[in-house]
Amino acid sequence: MKKFIFTTAVLALALSANAQQEISYQVSFPNANHHEAQVSMLIPNVPLNQPLKIRFSRSSPGRYATHEFGKNIYNLKAFDQSGKVLNLKQPAGDVYEIAKPTTTVKVTYTVFGNWVDGTYAAFDQDHAHMNIPSTFAFPVGMDKRPRLVKFDYKNNPEWKVATQLKPMPNGAYYAKDFQFFMDSPIEIANYKTASWQVKNPDGKIQTIHLVSHVNDSQEAVNNYAKMLETMVAEQQAVYGELPNFDYDNYYFLHCVHPSYAGDGMEHRNSTVIVQRTPTIKGYESNLLGTFSHEFFHAWNVERLRPKTLEPFDFTQANVSDELWIAEGFTQYYGNLVLKRAGFRNLENILMVFNGLVNSVLNSPGAKNFSPVQASRYAVFADAATSIDQTNKQNIFTSYYTYGAAVALALDLRLRSDFKLTLDDYMRALWKAYGKTEIAYTIPDLEKTLATLTKNPSFATNFFKDYIYSTKKENYEALLKNAGLILRKKFAGKAYNDLGRLTDNKGEITLPATLNGSAAYNAGLDIDDVLIKADGMEIKSITDFDKVAEKHKPGDTIDIVYKRQGVEKTTRLTFLENPIMELVTVESTGGNLTDTQKTFRENWLNSQIK
Numbered sequence: 001m002k003k004f005i006f007t008t009a010v011l012a013l014a015l016s017a018n019a020q021q022e023i024s025y026q027v028s029f030p031n032a033n034h035h036e037a038q039v040s041m042l043i044p045n046v047p048l049n050q051p052l053k054i055r056f057s058r059s060s061p062g063r064y065a066t067h068e069f070g071k072n073i074y075n076l077k078a079f080d081q082s083g084k085v086l087n088l089k090q091p092a093g094d095v096y097e098i099a100k101p102t103t104t105v106k107v108t109y110t111v112f113g114n115w116v117d118g119t120y121a122a123f124d125q126d127h128a129h130m131n132i133p134s135t136f137a138f139p140v141g142m143d144k145r146p147r148l149v150k151f152d153y154k155n156n157p158e159w160k161v162a163t164q165l166k167p168m169p170n171g172a173y174y175a176k177d178f179q180f181f182m183d184s185p186i187e188i189a190n191y192k193t194a195s196w197q198v199k200n201p202d203g204k205i206q207t208i209h210l211v212s213h214v215n216d217s218q219e220a221v222n223n224y225a226k227m228l229e230t231m232v233a234e235q236q237a238v239y240g241e242l243p244n245f246d247y248d249n250y251y252f253l254h255c256v257h258p259s260y261a262g263d264g265m266e267h268r269n270s271t272v273i274v275q276r277t278p279t280i281k282g283y284e285s286n287l288l289g290t291f292s293h294e295f296f297h298a299w300n301v302e303r304l305r306p307k308t309l310e311p312f313d314f315t316q317a318n319v320s321d322e323l324w325i326a327e328g329f330t331q332y333y334g335n336l337v338l339k340r341a342g343f344r345n346l347e348n349i350l351m352v353f354n355g356l357v358n359s360v361l362n363s364p365g366a367k368n369f370s371p372v373q374a375s376r377y378a379v380f381a382d383a384a385t386s387i388d389q390t391n392k393q394n395i396f397t398s399y400y401t402y403g404a405a406v407a408l409a410l411d412l413r414l415r416s417d418f419k420l421t422l423d424d425y426m427r428a429l430w431k432a433y434g435k436t437e438i439a440y441t442i443p444d445l446e447k448t449l450a451t452l453t454k455n456p457s458f459a460t461n462f463f464k465d466y467i468y469s470t471k472k473e474n475y476e477a478l479l480k481n482a483g484l485i486l487r488k489k490f491a492g493k494a495y496n497d498l499g500r501l502t503d504n505k506g507e508i509t510l511p512a513t514l515n516g517s518a519a520y521n522a523g524l525d526i527d528d529v530l531i532k533a534d535g536m537e538i539k540s541i542t543d544f545d546k547v548a549e550k551h552k553p554g555d556t557i558d559i560v561y562k563r564q565g566v567e568k569t570t571r572l573t574f575l576e577n578p579i580m581e582l583v584t585v586e587s588t589g590g591n592l593t594d595t596q597k598t599f600r601e602n603w604l605n606s607q608i609k
Contacts, residue, residue, distance in 0.1 A: 020044055021145045025136060028152035032123045035114040041107045043139050052101035053140035056094040057133035057314040060119050061183045062265045065384035066317045067119060069134045070094025076109035111135055116255055118265025118272040119383060127189030127213055129255060132182045133314060143178035151188060158190040162211040164269035166247055179311055185272045187253045189213040194225035198232060200241045206248045208232060212280065214256040220281040227284060231292055234341040237607040238333065238423050239430050243298050245269045252291065256280060264290040266297030288343055293334030301326040304434030307441050317379040321442060324371035328403010340606045349604060354582035356405040357475050357486060362578045364515040365397030371406055371467050374399045394515040406466055409473035415603060416481045418453050423607065428452050482603060483596035485588055489581035494555065494574035496548035501541040508538045522559060522572040532560040
């Protein structure tokens with residue numbers, strides 16, 4: 001009995017000490033109609049031997065570029081425990097400093113939010129939509145301290161809170177530390193919800209919730225949840241199990257309205273999905289792609305995580321070499337799973353694969369830069385903005401597309417050469433680095449592939465050629481194993497790569513030209529105005545098509561154009577149209593063999609046992 005009393009006393013002291021370390025927030029919405037929220041942050045046990053720095057994030061989980069959240073913060077003030085105002089300095093746009101803090105510091109501020117997506121915040125009469133980094137200040141150097149947040153929405157009594165944060169008995173929500181808090185979006189609205197339970201092989205039962213802030217009936221939300229349940233089961237089959245979600249719950253935080261920005265953003269036990277349609281009903285199939293991609297992240301990137309993103313740095317852009325797998329392989333599976341689940345037909349998935357192959361074979365970025373280099377460019381590309389022109393169209397192919405094309409090639413290669421699948425590879429990575437939550441490096445990925453195939457030289461060459469370099473797999477041969485024909489869509493036709501012309505008040509103006517294209521080789525550039533082509537006046541954006549139709553690859557024509565008001569002449573030599581198409585062998589009159597049929601079915605059909 002004495003031992004029990006002693007243990008209980010120690011536990012009580014530990015809980016009390018933890019509570020004394022909690023950084024707590026209060027959030028209210030007195031001016032939500034004008035997109036403002038009021039936030040106060042209370043910091044106990046502040047170290048007194050150094051200045052206290054308060055700052056706002058410049059990055060966000062799932063985003064890799066810099067985002068200046070501090071621009072929407074104002075009226076920031078600091079007080080001691082007695083309510084006395086403390087002096088503040090602002091050494092940077094999103095950093096504040098209290099030179100002589102007191103034991104307890106309270107910070108209050110106003111945050112403006114009017115952008116409904118997965119990265120920013122939005123406050124209005126209908127809901128409070130909060131990405132944590134865009135909303136909450138934090139003290140520097142206190143990352144291990146737990147967080148507690150309460151909300152005051154008494155002006156909207158029908159609102160409810162949805163978040164992966166742990167609900168507490170007193171109406172507060174808890175995060176064990178800074179990293180968990182920053183990764184926990186919050187939706188407060190009069191939403192509709194539908195839930196279902198999923199059982200893992202070990203018998204553990206977890207609940208998945210669809211939380212929809214939508215103009216739909218409850219029946220429509222319920223029906224959509226049934227579709228998501230099918231999708232989730234197919235994704236579970238890839239890995240053999242669901243992750244162990246914290247507190248045994250996962251949340252789809254879903255907002256739908258035509259005025260919203262649109263986005264999907266993964267988090268550890270939830271995802272924010274914002275879609276620009278009037279309702280769910282009538283758009284169910286089109287909306288599934290974002291759900292499928294984001295839920296696959298529950299394994300791939302939230303737990304199966306590159307070392308370059310662990311821990312996530314909220315003070316700057318996060319550079320990663322591995323987005324080709326973290327985002328690209330997720331992109332591949334996001335589409336493949338919908339085919340396996342019966343929400344896409346063969347024609348749909350072939351269009352996706354055809355787009356991937358065309359992108360990596362024909363885009364300048366993929367021809368000249370590796371998947372690793374594409375991943376690193378995310379700090380400039382991932383929803384980042386700039387006012388100056390870049391050469392992005394010639395140096396960058398999205399790591400989503402690039403990585404998905406790599407995944408397609410590796411899946412087909414494993415199936416044809418090793419009687420294995422990409423599912424086997426993802427399960428092996430999950431077992432070694434995801435379930436254990438040991439952050440991986442690219443050499444770890446290579447090592448796992450070597451172990452799985454029992455062929456280290458294959459793994460070494462695959463990464464050397466297709467990950468670190470720009471070599472491309474033989475997609476034509478690989479796809480043939482599934483009875484799919486990859487061929488030139490316009491073989492022998494002259495390539496008109498000026499299809500993105502614009503009519504600027506009667507002047508036919510060029511976009512940025514692509515490296516290796518006929519227009520680029522002729523010296524034509526962005527904002528050049530076409531006057532004549534092969535002697536024909538160019539008066540509409542379709543006139544150049546008529547010229548191209550008269551020629552074949554290798555023909556050369558004269559182009560008269562205007563640059564900055566000065567008329568110039570150049571010679572353009574037509575190239576062959578490089579666009580590929582992917583079709584079934586049977587659609588060409590060929591014979592689909594039993595072996596090809598089995599290969600295709602094992603690849604594209606349901607994996608649920």
